[in-house]
Amino acid sequence: xxxxxxxxxxxxxxxxxxxxxxxxxxxxxxxxxxxxxxxxxxxxxxxxxxxxxxxxxxxxxxxxxxxxxxxxxxxxxxxxxxxxxxxxxxxxxxxxxxxxxxxxxxxxxxxxxxxxxxxxxxxxxxxxxxxxxxxxxxxxxxxxxxxxxxxxxxxxxxxxxxxxxxxxxxxxxx
Amino acid sequence: xxxxxxxxxxxxxxxxxxxxxxxxxxxxxxxxxxxxxxxxxxxxxxxxxxxxxxxxxxxxxxxxxxxxxxxxxxxxxxxxxxxxxxxxxxxxxxxxxxxxxxxxxxxxxxxxxxxxxxxxxxxxxxxxxxxxxxxxxxxxxxxxxxxxxxxxxxxxxxxxxxxxxxxxxxxxxxxxxxxxxxxxxxxxxxxxxxxxxxxxxxxxxxxxxxxxxxxxxxxxxxxxxxxxxxxxxxxxxxxxxxxxxxxxxxxxxxxxxxxxxxxxxxxxxxxxxxxxxxxxxxxxxxxxxxxxxxxxxxxxxxxxxxxxxxxxxxxxxxxxxxxxxxxxxxxxxxxxxxxxxx
Numbered sequence: 001x002x003x004x005x006x007x008x009x010x011x012x013x014x015x016x017x018x019x020x021x022x023x024x025x026x027x028x029x030x031x032x033x034x035x036x037x038x039x040x041x042x043x044x045x046x047x048x049x050x051x052x053x054x055x056x057x058x059x060x061x062x063x064x065x066x067x068x069x070x071x072x073x074x075x076x077x078x079x080x081x082x083x084x085x086x087x088x089x090x091x092x093x094x095x096x097x098x099x100x101x102x103x104x105x106x107x108x109x110x111x112x113x114x115x116x117x118x119x120x121x122x123x124x125x126x127x128x129x130x131x132x133x134x135x136x137x138x139x140x141x142x143x144x145x146x147x148x149x150x151x152x153x154x155x156x157x158x159x160x161x162x163x164x165x166x167x168x169x170x171x172x173x174x
Numbered sequence: 175x176x177x178x179x180x181x182x183x184x185x186x187x188x189x190x191x192x193x194x195x196x197x198x199x200x201x202x203x204x205x206x207x208x209x210x211x212x213x214x215x216x217x218x219x220x221x222x223x224x225x226x227x228x229x230x231x232x233x234x235x236x237x238x239x240x241x242x243x244x245x246x247x248x249x250x251x252x253x254x255x256x257x258x259x260x261x262x263x264x265x266x267x268x269x270x271x272x273x274x275x276x277x278x279x280x281x282x283x284x285x286x287x288x289x290x291x292x293x294x295x296x297x298x299x300x301x302x303x304x305x306x307x308x309x310x311x312x313x314x315x316x317x318x319x320x321x322x323x324x325x326x327x328x329x330x331x332x333x334x335x336x337x338x339x340x341x342x343x344x345x346x347x348x349x350x351x352x353x354x355x356x357x358x359x360x361x362x363x364x365x366x367x368x369x370x371x372x373x374x375x376x377x378x379x380x381x382x383x384x385x386x387x388x389x390x391x392x393x394x395x396x397x398x399x400x401x402x403x404x405x406x407x408x409x410x411x412x413x414x415x416x417x418x419x420x421x422x423x424x425x426x427x428x429x430x431x432x433x434x435x436x437x438x439x440x441x442x443x444x445x446x447x448x449x450x451x452x453x454x455x456x457x458x459x460x461x462x463x464x465x466x467x468x469x470x471x472x473x474x475x476x477x478x479x480x481x482x483x484x485x486x487x488x489x490x491x492x493x494x495x496x497x498x499x500x501x502x503x504x505x506x507x508x509x510x511x512x513x514x515x516x
Contacts, residue, residue: 019229022226022229022230022233023229023232023233023236024233024236026230026237027233027236027237027239027240028240054188054191055192055194055196056191056195058195059195059198059199062199063199063202064222066219067219067222067223068222068223068226070219070223072203072206073202073203073206073218073219074198074199074200074202074203074204074205074206075199075203077195077202078200078203081192081195081199082196085192120203124203124207125207
């Protein structure tokens with residue numbers, strides 16, 4: 001594996017995300033909504049570095065999330081691999097170097113990831129209906145994750161890419 | 175904001191890793207769902223959860239800090255209306271708490287009375303304390319039960335934990351009880367363990383003294399003192415208190431034996447007027463003595479010393495004397511008679 005800037009920052013970010021998920025997330029839970037730093041990191045990374053966002057980091061992070069969290073092992077790994085791939089491909093296809101597109105894709109992919117994970121949990125015998133799962137878990141969690149993703153994205157752009165993306169005449173992150 | 179569909183260079187992400195990871199993840203989910211709780215993936219999951227536990231514990235202080243911050247923020251954000259409502263609610267709660275505590279204490283006292291009643295098979299009537307002595311020379315209380323309830327002069331009165339005194343006067347709806355700690359009172363008593371008999375008297379210093387005990391009787395601190403029933407002034411076998419201090423040694427007539435009353439009278443609010451008790455009351459287990467110090471003897475009760483004295487000396491003490499005197503008119507008269515008898 002070539003030690004590029006993207007690779008190193010991805011590894012460091014993954015470790016930080018896992019630690020934040022284990023240590024900080026339970027402490028800052030709002031009611032039933034526990035933030036998911038792993039989801040936010042993986043999706044931000046897939047949008048920030050779409051050309052280098054391979055499936056390994058999402059898979060490993062998702063697997064750790066499953067193993068630590070007690071949910072169905074492999075579910076989050078599957079969801080993250082799938083959604084990050086879709087997000088990166090969508091960004092590569094739709095990127096217009098504006099702020100809107102990455103943010104929109106980030107939010108949409110976050111929603112998709114949480115919804116898919118909710119379906120996976122319910123399907124694997126969560127003991128609740130899909131509607132309840134969406135209302136009481138998926139919805140608040142996706143909102144929380146969106147906020148965290150929006151906070152992480154500018155940082156990821158600075159750290160992972162090194163220079164703000166943009167073109168004349170469009171809003172850019174500086 | 176226009177969308178710019180571009181033909182970016184193809185992502186270097188290969189399809190093979192993607193498919194592999196997806197298949198692997200799906201396979202894990204399938205195996206996880208299919209296997210039982212003792213399956214290998216479940217075991218790995220349990221192991222990882224255990225390994226991550228120390229890390230999770232590291233977040234506990236953070237969680238507490240966040241919780242404290244939330245509370246603080248919530249408190250700071252409370253409006254004046256909220257604070258006013260909370261103050262009113264607090265006042266209501268305090269009032270309710272006071273009422274509940276009052277009921278609880280009363281319940282506790284009544285339960286004590288009932289326990290004592292059960293222990294001794296007491297037949298009697300319970301009354302509420304409605305008055306106390308108005309001068310410093312007499313220690314008595316007034317109960318809200320009288321002759322209409324069957325109360326007669328000379329009957330023994332018990333508090334929640336033991337004998338407190340004797341009825342000295344009765345009216346239709348109330349009775350007056352001279353406490354044991356009254357200097358004019360005296361009750362025929364005995365040591366439960368040695369069966370040695372004597373007289374328990376009150377005193378101005380508020381202590382109860384056990385007198386007329388044989389010089390050769392060995393008395394230990396903690397010995398239980400009961401009414402002996404001699405002279406008929408007090409129902410036999412009811413607990414008075416415990417020996418709290420022995421001044422002097424056996425063989426000397428000068429020794430003083432201080433008895434700690436088996437309960438506080440100063441705070442007593444209910445009492446039982448005893449009509450009769452079990453024949454073998456003196457042999458029955460008694461409630462544990464309270465932690466009242468001898469100095470609290472002023473709280474204790476008693477009465478009818480004169481007949482007790484008679485009983486002790488000759489066994490002929492008559493309740494009638496005390497009762498008559500007591501029912502007569504006033505305590506002092508009765509007391510005088512009692513002292514004379516003793």
